[in-house]
Amino acid sequence: MFDAGSWDWDTGRRLISDTHQWKDMFDWIEEPYVSPDGEKIASVVRKEEGEYSICQNGTAWEKTFDKVWYLKFTPDNRLTALVSDMGEWTVAVDGNVWDNTFDFVWDTRFGPDGQNIIVAAQKGMKYFVAMSDIPWDNEFSTLSNLIISRDGKRAAIVVQTVPLKEGEIFKFQEGCYSVAVDGKTWEKNFVNVWDMDFSHDGMHVAAEVRTTLYDYTIAVDGVPWDQSYSSVWRPKFSPKDGSVSAPVRIGGNWTLVRDGKPFWNRSFGQLWHHMYSPDGEKVAAIVAPKYGRWTMAVDGNSWKLTFGDLVTDAVFSPDGSKLACIGKEDGKWTIAVNGKPWQEKFDMAWQPVFSPDSRRVAAKVEKKGRYTIVIDGRPLKETFAAVWDPVFSPDGDKIMIRAIEDKSDPGEYYRHIIPVTDITG
Amino acid sequence: MAQAASKIIKTEIYDEGIEKGIERLTQQRIDQVINHVLKNEVGARLKTYVDTCVHCGLCSEACHFYLSYDNDPAFSPAGKVKQTIWEILKRKGNVDAEFIKRARLIASTECNLCRRCAMYCPFGIDVAYLMSIVRRICHLLGVTPKYQQDTVHSHAATLNQMWVKEDEYIDSLMWQEEEAQDEIPNLRIPLEKEGAEIFYSVIAPEPKFRAQLIYQTAVLMNVAGVDWTMPATPGWDNSDMCMFSGDIEMMGRLKKAHFETAMRLKVKRIVMGECGHAFRSVYDVGNRWLLWKWPPIPVTHAVEFYYELFNEGKVSVAQKYDKTVTFQDPCNISRGRGLHEMGRYLARTLCTEFIEMHPNREHNLCCCAGGGVINCGPPFKMKRILGNRAKAEQLFAVKARGAETIIAPCHNCHGGLDDIVHHYGLGMEIKFLGDIIYDCIEKPV
Numbered sequence: 001m002f003d004a005g006s007w008d009w010d011t012g013r014r015l016i017s018d019t020h021q022w023k024d025m026f027d028w029i030e031e032p033y034v035s036p037d038g039e040k041i042a043s044v045v046r047k048e049e050g051e052y053s054i055c056q057n058g059t060a061w062e063k064t065f066d067k068v069w070y071l072k073f074t075p076d077n078r079l080t081a082l083v084s085d086m087g088e089w090t091v092a093v094d095g096n097v098w099d100n101t102f103d104f105v106w107d108t109r110f111g112p113d114g115q116n117i118i119v120a121a122q123k124g125m126k127y128f129v130a131m132s133d134i135p136w137d138n139e140f141s142t143l144s145n146l147i148i149s150r151d152g153k154r155a156a157i158v159v160q161t162v163p164l165k166e167g168e169i170f171k172f173q174e175g176c177y178s179v180a181v182d183g184k185t186w187e188k189n190f191v192n193v194w195d196m197d198f199s200h201d202g203m204h205v206a207a208e209v210r211t212t213l214y215d216y217t218i219a220v221d222g223v224p225w226d227q228s229y230s231s232v233w234r235p236k237f238s239p240k241d242g243s244v245s246a247p248v249r250i251g252g253n254w255t256l257v258r259d260g261k262p263f264w265n266r267s268f269g270q271l272w273h274h275m276y277s278p279d280g281e282k283v284a285a286i287v288a289p290k291y292g293r294w295t296m297a298v299d300g301n302s303w304k305l306t307f308g309d310l311v312t313d314a315v316f317s318p319d320g321s322k323l324a325c326i327g328k329e330d331g332k333w334t335i336a337v338n339g340k341p342w343q344e345k346f347d348m349a350w351q352p353v354f355s356p357d358s359r360r361v362a363a364k365v366e367k368k369g370r371y372t373i374v375i376d377g378r379p380l381k382e383t384f385a386a387v388w389d390p391v392f393s394p395d396g397d398k399i400m401i402r403a404i405e406d407k408s409d410p411g412e413y414y415r416h417i418i419p420v421t422d423i424t425g
Numbered sequence: 426m427a428q429a430a431s432k433i434i435k436t437e438i439y440d441e442g443i444e445k446g447i448e449r450l451t452q453q454r455i456d457q458v459i460n461h462v463l464k465n466e467v468g469a470r471l472k473t474y475v476d477t478c479v480h481c482g483l484c485s486e487a488c489h490f491y492l493s494y495d496n497d498p499a500f501s502p503a504g505k506v507k508q509t510i511w512e513i514l515k516r517k518g519n520v521d522a523e524f525i526k527r528a529r530l531i532a533s534t535e536c537n538l539c540r541r542c543a544m545y546c547p548f549g550i551d552v553a554y555l556m557s558i559v560r561r562i563c564h565l566l567g568v569t570p571k572y573q574q575d576t577v578h579s580h581a582a583t584l585n586q587m588w589v590k591e592d593e594y595i596d597s598l599m600w601q602e603e604e605a606q607d608e609i610p611n612l613r614i615p616l617e618k619e620g621a622e623i624f625y626s627v628i629a630p631e632p633k634f635r636a637q638l639i640y641q642t643a644v645l646m647n648v649a650g651v652d653w654t655m656p657a658t659p660g661w662d663n664s665d666m667c668m669f670s671g672d673i674e675m676m677g678r679l680k681k682a683h684f685e686t687a688m689r690l691k692v693k694r695i696v697m698g699e700c701g702h703a704f705r706s707v708y709d710v711g712n713r714w715l716l717w718k719w720p721p722i723p724v725t726h727a728v729e730f731y732y733e734l735f736n737e738g739k740v741s742v743a744q745k746y747d748k749t750v751t752f753q754d755p756c757n758i759s760r761g762r763g764l765h766e767m768g769r770y771l772a773r774t775l776c777t778e779f780i781e782m783h784p785n786r787e788h789n790l791c792c793c794a795g796g797g798v799i800n801c802g803p804p805f806k807m808k809r810i811l812g813n814r815a816k817a818e819q820l821f822a823v824k825a826r827g828a829e830t831i832i833a834p835c836h837n838c839h840g841g842l843d844d845i846v847h848h849y850g851l852g853m854e855i856k857f858l859g860d861i862i863y864d865c866i867e868k869p870v
């Protein structure tokens with residue numbers, strides 16, 4: 001993990017860059033991205049006709065490219081982009097490009113410390129994964145559903161293992177897809193493979209698979225469970241004991257099973273995006289207890305609170321005592337924590353963020369085109385032209401607000417560190 | 426034309442997916458699947474329809490197959506039900522492989538699930554629903570037309586209907602952006618722009634071989650100053666042949682990916698291109714199978730979106746399209762959503778002369794391509810074309826009154842009408858609204 005403790009947590013408001021001034025420098029400026037520590041703001045810009053680059057804190061990278069896209073900051077605050085020069089694609093990190101070039105590259109991922117940068121790549125119509133500028137030895141005819149291990153050191157991806165021409169429907173049904181982990185393919189093929197999960201130690205991979213057109217199950221390291229279901233959703237490894245659980249559809253309803261055996265003793269009209277608390281003691285999932293109503297269930301027990309439109313972006317607090325999610329009802333969004341909704345409703349809400357001590361929960365929200373941060377249901381009085389997800393200090397007493405203000409000089413990007421109590425009272 | 430129709434009815438059409446499917450069937454499997462579907466997947470709705478129908482036959486003349494095949498009762502909606510699900514119920518599921526073959530042919534190549542007949546039934550019986558049950562049974566039995574099954578496999582493997590690989594899709598968007606920048610230098614197709622107002626979603630044929638539609642949309646979005654984005658991940662395709670083959674589990678997987686892409690991008694709504702069947706899937710069928718009563722992120726069809734842009738003055742007409750146009754009402758957005766008046770507003774706004782074909786609006790005849798029928802592929806092409814002689818007659822009539830161009834805001838309608846126009850020698854042009862909008866709107870110089 002990155003060390004947020006080394007960041008500047010001194011209270012105060014600091015101008016990082018006046019992005020408005022960038023308009024005098026470039027005729028093309030795309031939407032900005034901000035580093036996790038709040039110290040950098042960057043956009044794709046055009047320096048000259050057909051020459052694109054990145055402007056960070058008011059200074060453009062020296063190098064220019066035919067195309068630049070998919071800006072992402074690593075957790076350790078390095079800026080990455082996918083860039084094309086003379087038709088060859090590669091990854092640029094803080095202005096330096098990888099040695100390897102590709103015909104196309106996409107889907108950048110990082111580990112929690114940001115050290116490894118992983119992408120899906122294609123060269124000469126062969127597909128593979130490249131990790132920190134080292135392409136896999138093995139190539140495939142196509143791939144999808146890239147995942148990386150929790151430490152960021154391993155990658156797995158769904159690959160096609162048997163050549164298939166369009167129209168070969170019976171060959172398809174014999175199984176032409178599998179999983180490649182660090183380039184090495186599982187021995188068994190499946191009709192389909194979809195979402196996957198790495199075990200917490202990075203040694204195992206579980207995947208949603210279909211063994212016939214009608215039999216869905218979970219395969220762990222290439223071995224399918226004995227049981228099959230009419231459908232399944234993404235499996236998850238338990239951080240506690242390494243078991244694998246997944247939502248499965250039985251008799252038209254959904255329940256949670258573990259290692260192919262019943263786990264929750266009840267079913268729901270829908271059940272997906274289950275998650276473990278960090279200690280693995282609790283399991284929560286987004287569920288539909290009845291048609292058109294959505295909520296969270298913890299260990300099989302659903303909240304009384306339900307939403308009509310959707311529930312999404314659920315997250316456990318670090319100590320596992322709290323569960324927060326986004327709920328939407330009649331087009332209005334809010335945050336709910338342990339079954340209780342915030343009073344205020346918004347035009348959009350982002351995934352809640354817990355403080356490291358689990359006491360507080362904050363979220364970025366938007367109302368009538370203005371953005372702000374809300375902590376425990378109480379909004380910061382100030383609103384902004386743009387804001388990024390809040391970041392709590394390691395002790396949970398302060399919060400970092402990364403925002404573009406537009407009151408005095410439109411486009412000034414500030415990094416604010418304020419005591420949490422300034423918002424919560 | 427009638428002779429040709431008779432000939433095609435009597436000609437055995439070979440389809441590898443269906444023939445090999447029935448070769449593998451056992452009586453036990455047929456019994457098991459039918460009993461499963463009747464016991465676990467259908468209920469009061471089927472029983473109500475079966476108990477309510479008085480076999481009056483008023484639905485017959487609603488069906489373009491019936492009209493086109495010389496009022497052959499076998500092609501009437503009630504006739505199709507009688508030959509399939511009624512017979513299954515009557516025989517308590519005890520039907521053989523040949524019956525299943527015939528049932529699949531009827532449900533998937535002789536019915537477009539267009540729901541016109543439901544409007545003519547005194548009780549509103551939805552024959553499309555009944556045909557969908559037959560399709561579901563056939564899917565579970567592994568008896569599906571080859572080309573449609575291949576499309577379903579594409580959906581399963583790539584989450585799009587045309588085997589478009591992840592990089593190919595992104596590359597197509599970048600290519601279209603580059604092309605359009607020759608016309609509007611600062612034009613952008615914003616990829617993965619979190620928090621944009623609109624996620625613009627398309628069906629896979631657009632990046633695959635109708636990329637000019639993406640170009641045209643990009644021009645429109647840029648001219649109108651719309652805050653929009655397109656994803657760079659699977660989930661971008663809103664189409665759904667699984668809904669039509671009977672593979673409803675895959676249908677659910679597709680719609681989940683689509684809506685979760687919208688949620689991930691934090692958009693306010695999804696605006697989708699000119700496609701009818703995809704609208705049915707995201708607005709009605711797919712979302713509801715997943716238990717979302719309404720789309721969790723609102724969905725706006727292109728016709729409604731264009732209407733908004735013109736009505737709110739965000740785009741204006743520089744010069745009108747100067748050929749006389751008529752308007753093909755796609756079943757899924759007209760009968761299914763009531764967008765026909767908005768379509769006419771646009772036709773009149775954009776074109777110098779608009780005339781109606783008859784019947785029209787929610788009473789319009791289907792193009793005979795929708796409902797997955799065109800996706801059954803070349804073996805069934807002539808059956809489909811001859812099965813819509815009624816549409817050709819409808820178009821000849823409107824052509825006689827001066828119509829030169831058919832506006833069809835639906836991909837399936839385009840495919841179906843294109844075949845009809847060529848086969849029957851209509852000599853009419855077919856356009857998307859987007860084609861005409863692109864040609865006619867005020868653009869920056």
